[in-house]
Amino acid sequence: MKSLKILAYLLVGYVAIVVVFESLLGYFQPAGQGTIVVTTTDDDGAAHSRVVARMESDGKLYVAANHWPRAWFRQALERPDVSVTVDGETRAYLAVSVDGAEHERVDAAGPLGFGFRVLTGFPPRYFLRLDPK
Helix, strand or coil, rough: HHHHHHHHHHHHEEEEEEEEHHHHHHHHHCCCCCCEEEEEEECCEEEEEEECCCECCCCCEEEEECCCCHHHHHHHHHHEEEEEEEEEEEEEEEEEEEEEHHHHHHHHHHCCCCCHHHHHCCCCCEEEEEEEE
C-alpha cells in the first residue's frame, strides 16, 4: 500500500510539473530566431496569436502542435485562412493538415529531445504546412 501511495505522489508531482511548464510557455510565449507568430480566429471571429516553432522541409514552411494546449491548432484546422508573421512581415497563409509520408518526413527532420517530451507530458505531435496565399 505504501508503494502505491508513493507512486501516486510521484504521478501527481509529474502532472504538476507538466501543467506548470506548459502554463509558463503559454503565458510567456518565448520568441526567438526559430519562431513565428500564427494568428487564427475563433468561432466568434476573434483573432488569437501564438508563438510557435518554425520548421522548414523541402522548401515549405511547417509548424507543429507539440504541446497539450493546442486551441490555435484546432482553430487553424477549422478556419485554415491564417496570418503568419515571419521575420517581422505578416502575410496570409493557408494552413494544411499534414499526414502520412509527409508527416513522417517532417517529424524526422525536426525531432524533439527527450527532456522536452518529458516536460510537456509526451503529447502527440501534429503538423500544419503553411502555404502562402
